[in-house]
Amino acid sequence: MSEQNIYLPYLMTIDKITNEAPGVKTFKLKFQNEEEANAFNFKAGQFGEYSAFGEGESTFCIASAPTRKGYIECTFRETGKVTSGLADLEEGSTMGFRGPFGNTFPMDEWKGKSLVFIAGGIALPPMRCVIQNALDLRENFKDITIVYGAKSVNDLVYKDELKEWADRPDVNLVTTVDPGGETPDWKGEIGFVPSIVDKTAPSPENTIAIVCGPPIMIKFTFPVLEKLGFKDNQIYTTLENRMKCGVGKCGRCNVGKLYVCKDGPVFSKEQLNNIPAEEY
Amino acid sequence: MDKLRQRAAALLADGTVTLVIGYEEGTNKPRPIFCHTAEEAEKLIYSSHCIHNLAVYLTKKELMGTGKVAITATIPALRSILQLAIENQLNEENLLVITVTDKEEVKEFANFAEIEAYIADFQLKLEGKEQEIIDKLEGMSREERFKFWMEEMSHCFKCYACRAACPLCYCTKCIVEENRPQWINPWAAPLANMEWQINRAMHMAGRCTGCGACGDACPVGIPIHLLTRKMMEDLAPEFGFTPGQPSKNGNALSTWKADDKENFIR
Amino acid sequence: METKYISKNGLNEWFSQIVKSGKRVYAPVKEREQVEFKKVQALSEVADEYIQTTQSIKSAVFPRAEVLFSYEKESGKVNVEDFNPDTVKETVLWKIHPCDAAGFKPLTAIFNWDYKDKLYNAHLEKTTLVTFSCAKADKSCFCTSVNGGPGNTAGSDVQLTMLPDGGAIVEILTPKGEALVQLAASAFENDKEEDKSKYLADVPQMFDVEAIKAKLATAFDSPVWKEQSERCLGCGACAFVCPTCACFDIQEDAHGSKGKRIRCWDSCGFSLFTKHTSGHNPRAVQSQRWRQRILHKFSYMPDRLSVLGCTGCGRCSRACPVDMNILEHLTSIAKK
């Protein structure tokens, strides 16, 4: 077989569009070419380059789990040229996807451990892939705790899934909204994610914490976890540096000598300690 | 030169200023230097070979800090400083403008008004070489001019040194970085390059002070400074400006007169 | 490897046979007071009296703007037309310097790091490098400090060393070079066993690159970046003239239902290069960007790709509008 053009995307059909929150959509994508669909494999944590033909490419994680075959999902907020172009697409239309790129969450190493997921706002998607994966292989893990917060009730994404997780007896879901973001019938917590983590106080015993969210949330959540007794090798996060190629060439995503697109996007806090914090 | 060094060292030593921006010896010709201490001020030089327009640094916040800054300004830099002042980009309190006169005297300006008075004596003229290219272009047919510029533009690789070297290009997000709409294609190709230069020139209309820093900075030697320079020569009589004398009555495109020329409008 | 001699007339003959074979030939040409690589037809067009072209020849394998693929939208469906390597022409790079040839190694390392770049490889495969050893150098040159030299043959397919009689020593270094020589085999004569080193420029070694690498490993927080970069204007001139800088952007050229995806040069020196959609910019000030440039070339690339990101050609120093002399900056880091 001749060499593949790594910049040539797979053609995908938008199978379903879900409006998650104001400006936030989830696309369910199916491969147009069956061979490509069958050959496609990825692991939790990997990302891709999604393209709206005519606008360009944008980087998001794959938000669905590798255990759920036949499709992939992505969730994005409409912010720039490309995401607006994507948001304008309708069900049934064609878009492009390149991937999977980057490293993965070491889920095999986590077997037999408890998992604590901590996410803020639009950062639930990168984590949802891992959550779904863990729930599909539920017997591999001990306790599963999810702390998820958003600016307001309206801004919470995956509302149906949140309900599903809340109903499961084997998942401890804590949802929170920033003060002022609550509705009269809001039953969850009110407060910022770090303080809710503190309140939930998950045990560090044989546990892995996965933190995704805006830099400011991560910055304030790490000390809370530390206080609770989590060691640096028990904490994982993803970095969201700007990317173009996704394959270690375009030079954008350097953090120190690491390339987020190849060495990441998943990093343990232990690894983060060795790279310059100002570069992410 | 000694006078300039002594003065700069004194200003830094007694804390009047925290930084002196001036010139030092470079590899082949003088280059900008940032002096933070009296010792560093020993490196300062000033001569007719100092051609960089240092006013370009005055709008960079991370370099200027919060203290008072002194700058050794050439005549073109003084014009730029005046234009920047008119555009409310400078804080008079935090800036000490110094120049070295023809008689090698160090002259300090107490305020922008003094700069205005000083540069009124220096007329901005087209240099021989500039006039030569303009004459050559004006002698050409339109098709030849187009060919000339397209050939020149084909060399441009969009490093934006022209933008970076211009004291008046201080936007934090330039039109070429806007992508909704994407007016100017971001890659280097003759048309995209020309569109970029047309935009740059239009945004400079009536603001350019004719220092020529853009042309000096161009690593591939395109005489792009002529675009704004020629525009200045054309517009000055039309709109009643004097090239090189920043106008306080707004720039060419933000003002108008009821009797502006309209012989080309039907 | 074989060494031969070619006379002045032989050189003319060989060159005309290369052109005749239909290959594109890029060579330095003097124009508008600048020497740049251009497509040439005759040896007489090739520039003589110069030290270095303003730009490197990397555009032969990594064009300023290049179509990755094109597409057409048709009622919800998209038809894609892939890049076709067959459209790439056989190319000879004539009279490039040893430092230019050396530049292809880091480029190849970047473009083939795990994921192979089909476009880059298509260009590279069809490119033959004819270097001319350097008889002259200037004070911006420092190839000898970065594992190169005025007569270094690494990366070249053929290397010529010009002799006073107008002829040249020809070192045939690769099968590609041999094939090029075969286009006019009779133009070549037996090696006259001239001492090549007699005809090479003297380029003194200015620093120990291993020592710099060692220093840079712990230099991230050093004040040196701010000190050195204060006068830097933040343009992309250094990156664009550099033979090894490979940062790029991916953009869209769309007209109605048709479009092209384009790769074009970009630079880590630009302020918006790393800016996130959220508005956060990890490299918000010029000193951080200058640090990235130096560390990437002299620390990250050796570490990750086992290749130095600099060939000592000195183009960045010559092109810089404010004289950010890289040699001077490196020597000062070495001394610290």
Next chain:
Amino acid sequence: MNNNNSEFEPKIVAFVCNWCTYAGADLTGTSRLKYATNVKIVRFPCTGRIDFMLLLKAFAQGADGVIVSGCHPNDCHYTSGNFHARRRWITFRGLLDFMGIDIRRIQYSWVSAAEGAKWADIVNTTVANIRELGPYTEYQKVAEYLDKEEYNG
């Protein structure tokens, strides 16, 4: 000059203001005045809003000529939009001419809401002028640069 003038149909884009010229062009139609069909009209709130880049983009996308038209001086719906526009045009014309872009292909005009006949005349004479000048291939050629050999190896 183009030898195939009889076959050449100029493509012309008109950028017009909403309040005067667009209404004027409307009047041309309702008055059943016949005029050339080569013009595609793009309506803007005011001539002051007509960015100079629009003209260049029109040429790059294949227009052979451009009309820019709005309210007469002192008639601007926003008081001074057309005065600002006029200055910009003066500046822009000078720059384009210096760069060798064919400014004969840009027709500026003032057409009020009552001047339906003038609009028809502007369009007709512009079409005739552009027909005389021929297609603007000189500009379009450089717009297609990326398709050329130099850019893909």
